[in-house]
Amino acid sequence: MSIGNEEDAITVSGVEKRFGWGVRAFKALDGLSLGVPQGCVYGLLGPNGAGKSTLLRIIAGLVRPDRGSVSIFGENAGRESRRRLGMLIEAPAFYPFLTAREHLDMFARMNESATMVEPILRRVGIGYAADKKVAAFSLGMKQRLGIGCALVGRPDAIVLDEPTNGLDPDGILEMRSLIVDLAQRDGITVLLSSHLLDEVERVCERVAILRSGRMAAHGKVAGLLDGQARFWINVDSPQTVLERLASRADAGDGGVYVRIGRDDAPELIRALVNANIRIFEAKWITPDLESVFLSETRREPQ
Numbered sequence: 181m182s183i184g185n186e187e188d189a190i191t192v193s194g195v196e197k198r199f200g201w202g203v204r205a206f207k208a209l210d211g212l213s214l215g216v217p218q219g220c221v222y223g224l225l226g227p228n229g230a231g232k233s234t235l236l237r238i239i240a241g242l243v244r245p246d247r248g249s250v251s252i253f254g255e256n257a258g259r260e261s262r263r264r265l266g267m268l269i270e271a272p273a274f275y276p277f278l279t280a281r282e283h284l285d286m287f288a289r290m291n292e293s294a295t296m297v298e299p300i301l302r303r304v305g306i307g308y309a310a311d312k313k314v315a316a317f318s319l320g321m322k323q324r325l326g327i328g329c330a331l332v333g334r335p336d337a338i339v340l341d342e343p344t345n346g347l348d349p350d351g352i353l354e355m356r357s358l359i360v361d362l363a364q365r366d367g368i369t370v371l372l373s374s375h376l377l378d379e380v381e382r383v384c385e386r387v388a389i390l391r392s393g394r395m396a397a398h399g400k401v402a403g404l405l406d407g408q409a410r411f412w413i414n415v416d417s418p419q420t421v422l423e424r425l426a427s428r429a430d431a432g433d434g435g436v437y438v439r440i441g442r443d444d445a446p447e448l449i450r451a452l453v454n455a456n457i458r459i460f461e462a463k464w465i466t467p468d469l470e471s472v473f474l475s476e477t478r479r480e481p482q
């Protein structure tokens with residue numbers, strides 16, 4: 181399956197990864213393919229153990245896949261192409277007695293980068309704490325510093341594993357605006373994993389839902405939600421409608437849910453009115469990402 185194209189910042193093609201050997205071998209990723217378009221905020225979702233972190237580690241070059249390939253801005257993933265990636269993969273480990281500025285200076289030296297750290301400190305919103313020791317930082321400040329470290333090499337894309345993990349609601353809000361800003365203001369592509377579905381729904385333009393190392397669903401968030409939208413009608417004689425529409429309709433929530441495409445709704449309403457059925461209410465009910473996630477991750481594997 182090929183999903184990526186030339187416009188992608190990151191393309192993953194048929195990646196497989198097993199852990200362990202023989203009968204105890206376990207496939208964490210099972211032929212996974214996806215493409216992260218440039219400039220997009222792309223969310224990776226999936227239940228525990230679905231393979232999200234393994235995939236991000238493979239993209240970051242921390243784990244080697246058994247099969248398949250990764251490319252970054254059209255180049256095979258390697259030392260050179262990964263220079264265009266910033267990463268916050270594991271919980272960032274900082275030296276408690278170094279300041280934020282000293283950490284960024286150290287990262288810049290390690291990266292052989294001449295990046296000025298001052299703008300980065302301001303960019304991630306910890307300019308006011310630049311000379312504070314990290315020991316005194318809150319988790320949110322550490323996450324911001326972690327993103328600052330990822331920005332040192334002036335990346336075109338960043339990969340963030342659970343960037344809102346452990347943050348309080350204010351910290352989540354701040355992280356959300358930082359991520360959106362990085363994409364919209366700086367044009368940086370963001371690939372992130374998260375367990376917070378409403379967060380992903382707000383921040384990400386596209387998502388991939390993984391299940392047992394495979395792709396369960398992917399696409400634009402709006403499209404995924406719309407694809408599972410259901411048409412609901414409240415009528416005077418639901419039984420007549422259920423009989424008329426047979427396998428296309430189910431009773432629910434005091435009315436009838438009908439499986440039709442958006443374009444077919446006017447025709448359905450016309451047909452029901454012509455059949456002397458009185459319609460009190462008719463509306464499209466769009467699920468939230470949580471409902472899509474649950475239906476895609478609970479479905480029997482094909």
Ligand SMILES: Nc1ncnc2c1ncn2[C@@H]1O[C@H](COP(=O)(O)OP(=O)(O)OP(=O)(O)O)[C@@H](O)[C@H]1O
Nearest residue numbers: 199200207208226227228229230231232233234235
């Ligand atoms: N180094 C490893 N050795 C053995 N098994 C591993 C290793 N890394 C991951 N796994 C297994 O691979 C599977 C996928 O793990 P992974 O951490 O990628 O999932 P995840 O989707 O990130 O889960 P979570 O949401 O819990 O972080 C899990 O069953 C995990 O136990």
